[in-house]
Amino acid sequence: MPKYVYDFTEGNKDLKDLLGGKGANLAEMTNLGLPVPPGFTITSEACRRFLEEEALPEGLEEEITEHLDALESRMGRRLGQADDPLLVSVRSGAKFSMPGMMDTVLNIGLNDESVHGLAKQAGGNERFAWDSYRRLIQMFGKTVQGIDGELFDGALEELKGGRDDLELDAADFQRLVTTYKGIVKDQTGEDFPADPYRQMSMATKAVFESWNAPRAVIYRRQERIPTDLGTAVNICSMVFGNWGMDSGTGVAFTRDPGTGHQGVYGDYLQNAQGEDVVAGIRNTISLQDLEGIDKPVYDELMKIMDKLENHYRDLCDIEFTVERGKLWMLQTRVGKRTPGAAFRIAVQLVDQGMIDIDEAMTRVTGAQLAQLMFPRFAKDAESKVITKGMNASPGAAVGKAVFSTDRAVELAARGESVILVSRETTPDDLAGMIAAQGVLTSRGGKTSHAAVVARGMGKTCVCGAEELEVSVTERRFTAPGGVVVSEGDVISIDGTNGAVYLGEVPVVASPVMEYFEGSGELGDEDELVQAVHRIMSHADASRRLEVRANADNAEDSARARRFGAQGVGLCRTEHMFLGDRRRLVEDLVLATSSEEREQALAALKPLQESDFTEIFQEMEGLPVTIRLIDPPLHEFLPDYTELSVKVALAGDRADEKDRKLLAAVKRLHEQNPMLGLRGVRLGLVIPGLFAMQVRAIAEAAKAVPGARAEVMIPLVGAVQELEHVRDEAQEILAEVGVEALIGTMIEVPRAALTAGQIAEAAQFFSFGTNDLTQMTWGFSRDDVEAAFFSKYLELGVFGVSPFETLDRDGVGRLVLLAVEEGRRTRPDLKLGICGEHGGDPDSIHFCHQAGLDYVSCSPFRIPVARLEAGRAALIGAGSDTR
Structure with missing residues (x-):
């Protein structure tokens, strides 16, 4: 029979899977000789059994009785x-x-x-x-x-x-x-x-x-x-903080969880129990004030905090109670912190010799780095400060004031930005906090529920704005000077300095974004940017995965280089045919003879060549993977219904080109364009289209010294499709006198299942996981995300959207199969991923484990990918990446 109950003297901090974080750390503090009230822990295994069987597991009550007797x-x-x-x-x-x-x-x-x-x-x-x-x-x-x-x-x-x-x-x-x-x-x-x-x-x-x-x-x-x-x-x-004024309860941090700065941080409340502090029902005093109230307790607490931080080698979050002058430790854990604090603390601990740079890198995440790249309020903005509170969680948030969780969720679902305003938040407000851009409360401190949860989520939060009179029932608040803000009015909150502004405050780029853009100076005084620089430098030195960019023009390519891209992993040529060039595609579709088709292609080629030349120039010898045109053809043609109405209304006066275009649209109309005439199929059906693109690529590469072109053929499901296009492409490349890799995008399940055959004709695979996810699950992203994804998340069918994080069990297995069979056929096969999963932290760890050579993502996600690729190399397969 399993053991379900452990005394605090029996556990340790490494038993979190069994005892939970709180129980494991209570046991650890007990082992350290700290003043912990005696007790015992019922394991999470007992919980799992209870939830499965809807009854306490056999033997648990007897174990509880035994430990209670003791x-x-x-x-x-x-x-x-x-x-x-x-x-x-x-x-x-x-x-x-x-x-x-x-x-x-x-x-x-x-x-x-x-x-x-x-x-x-x-x-x-x-x-x-x-x-x-x-x-x-x-x-x-x-x-x-x-x-x-x-x-x-x-x-x-x-x-x-x-x-x-x-x-x-x-x-x-x-x-x-x-x-x-x-x-x-x-x-x-x-x-x-x-x-x-x-x-x-x-x-x-x-x-x-x-x-x-x-x-x-x-x-x-x-x-x-x-x-x-x-x-x-x-x-x-139980120990009691509500015994009298010589008692109290508090929360302490060994470093500031908002900034990472070292010092004494926390809140204390006399004559109170723990929930009074976190609920924010009464404003607290600072931890420093405890020194004047009870210096012996304060001095003991400082020693314990120092001991815990050195023991855990990290920022510690501590809950304590003072009972009639006696200090008791009720909890410690590695504390949640803001993204900026995470980077500062990691580097501080390296400099203090507590951890090495490898461990420092594993203690920050790509999600935190992304938060640091968000904009901040302009310092010189002429905006009216209506009140100030505690800077509980930094950031710049702008939105309509709302006074309930339901309203926050409702407006956010419409695409509106909101700020959740309350006297204090409770756990029941979580959905509203997630939906909101930021949180503003009139009560509570840096350790209130609002502050702790907001920091954990990276949400901007201002707490304890004491001079704010919040009326939830009337859906408004009154600020000093009689300023009334009603629901729907726009406010701005600054979680860095605690300021609350009336109206929308302009935002500017963050120092971290300026650093990546190359426009900011790396000065010794900018501690945060220095911390980011050191960790990013180590990530680049540690990672095996290359990081490329999805870039369709010279501007995106230049930005990608500034952000550290090692090439272009996906250049979508269909994006080059939009705007004024769309007419040229219409001409190609309407062509009724080889002469008309050649004229249309001849008009498109110099434009394509110019595009590719600019991208090669920006990449300066780094590889550029160019996907041949892969849209559903209807995207380049007018809407069938609108064009039909236009022609019908014009009657005999209808333009001849409109008539031809309508006939072509009708002929090419598809019930499911995403599964129709697109990708390699389009290139095989419209003679000369792919040849024109390959020639434009080849001549652009020849014109740019050191250019490295990779031609990617999309939507291949059978090796025979690839062979037809490859053979033609190789002839053109040889004729122009340039070399280029020829490969394919693996984006249909059959391609993954026959990867061994396809690798005979492909020099590289790039996994197009956006389409591969759609086709594996059998749904269209555009149609279903709003329709039922929220219900699937609620029911637990998804833990997270499969378009946000790679579905390892389904899509991931196809990727692994294609990697194994592809490299069995061609050991030097180059492998990458170019779906937006290439910028998702968890998916990047999967790509590292799967043995891919590179990930490719949008330019703004490149720093995140670089960091996570470095973390993946250190954390290893199967480890938690949150």
């Missing part, structure tokens, strides 16, 4: 003992941090009898005891019994009558307990459970079930956390 013996009190109660917290803790997404219940063990025993423990402090009891009923009712939390919040606000919660006395909280118990009875039909052991059992099951709560599912989807991990449950003896 805890009671150690503490010298029994759970809920009437005259001297042991109270415990029941807290979730998955492998990956999911702040606020799952459930926690504090003060388990209180009832109408033990509340008096708790007051006795506290030296007659009745206020503390009844406050703790009402908190239990409130959290238990909402978390375990599914009661609307607004009912409890409303009762508390009514009792306060505008007073601060610290002004409430024991009698107030006793009345609140009675009110809360009435809410429970009214909503569930049952009395609040008085049995402490039943409380703990129900709370444990509720924490297990919260793994599948909607907000937890949404968060996992956002952060790409596997759905089958489950959560551990931590049973911890």
Whole structure:
């Protein structure tokens, strides 16, 4: 029988798969001799079994009883003992941090009898005891019994009558307990459970079930956390920060999670329990202020923070409680941080000798780098600052003010940019935070729910704008000076300095973008750019994969070079036929004789040659893979219905060319153009089209010294198709007197399945994973993404869109098969990927593992691809790449 329960003394930080992050780190701190309240952890395996079987696994209750007996013996009190109660917290803790997404219940063990025993423990402090009891009923009712939390919040606000919660006395909280118990009875039909052991059992099951709560599912989807991990449950003896003014609770960071700067960062709240800090219901004081309140506790905390950072060799996020002058550690974890902080901290730790540059590179991600490339507000913009708050998560966000999660989701779905405004956010606001460009709250600090979650997602956030009066019901807020902002009004928030502006503030390029563009100077004073430069330099030195660009013109090619591209992996020639040149394609389609066709091709050739010449010049000897024309032909012709109406209305006066064009469009009309006359099929059906393009490529390459052309033939499904085009292309190349590789794009499943045959005629494969994904799944991206992808994500059919991250199980298997069979036929076969998956971090790691030679992506994604290719070389196959 498996072991389901571990005492804090039995685990360590390396058992996160089993004990979850919280349980593993509580065990680690216990092993380090830090002041951790005794307790035990129920494993995530027990959670998985519970969710599968809808019942606690066999033997679990006995293990819990055994460990609870040991805890009671150690503490010298029994759970809920009437005259001297042991109270415990029941807290979730998955492998990956999911702040606020799952459930926690504090003060388990209180009832109408033990509340008096708790007051006795506290030296007659009745206020503390009844406050703790009402908190239990409130959290238990909402978390375990599914009661609307607004009912409890409303009762508390009514009792306060505008007073601060610290002004409430024991009698107030006793009345609140009675009110809360009435809410429970009214909503569930049952009395609040008085049995402490039943409380703990129900709370444990509720924490297990919260793994599948909607907000937890949404968060996992956002952060790409596997759905089958489950959560551990931590049973911890209670320590109380709401004992009095000599007690409190706080959150601390060993470095600033917003900037990465070293120093003392965190929030503290006197006479409070942990949820008061993260919920932002009362504004906190800074951690430095704790030194003046209780210097011995402050000094001990500083020593522990230093010990933890050196032990974990990283920024640590710490939760602690002070109980009557005694410091207790409730949690530590490697803290979430903003992208800028991630790069700064990684390099700082290298300079301090705590990690090497290899590890530093694995601690930052391409997604974080992409965030650093986003624009920022112009410093000299003439915009009205209406208030300021705490700079909780940096960035520049502009959008319409909205005051509810539902409204944020609704407007974002229409393509509108929004800023979610609230007094404070809760885990239930996660969908709105994801939809919004940024978050603004009037309460809370840098460790509030809004701040922590926003930093984890890379969202701009300003918290604790105290002078902001937010009315959620009236959907507006009032700023100092009487400025009223109603829902729909545009505001701008600056997560770097905490400023809130009325209206839209202009944005400018970020320093990191200027660095990549080559227009910024790399000065010693720019710590962030220096950090990015050092890590990118190491990524380039470490990676095996080359990084190329998808570029269709000289401008994109030049930008790609500035961003570090090592060539062009995809030049789409059909993009060169748009605009004014579209008429020339129409002439080609309308040609009724070889003479007319030759005239049309002759008009197109010099334009193509000029395009290719400019691209070769920008690439300066780097390889350029040019895909021969591959559009559905209808994209170059007028709309059939519109043209029919035009000709019909003109009647006898209809233009002769319009009549011919209509006949051609009718003749070429297809039910499913994406699977029709396109790619290699088009080149075989329209004589001279591919030959014209190959000749233009060859003559352009000959005109540019050192040019390296690679001719890619699209949509090949059979080697015979490729052979026809290859033979003609080779004759033209030999005639012009240049050399070029000839290969194909693998974008239909049959090409992947017959890759061994196709490699006999191809010198390279480039995987066109956009079309390969469509054809493997059997759906059109344009038609289905808006139709049902959101439902598929919700149901778990997709963990992430297969157009965003490569589907390893389906499309990925086809790629692996083509790689294996292609190289078996031709060992020197060059392999790359040119779908937009080439810029996706997880897909890049797959490409490295699959043995591809290069990835190709849009110019702006090249820095991300360079970094992730370096990380892939160090992290290795099968490792987590988030």
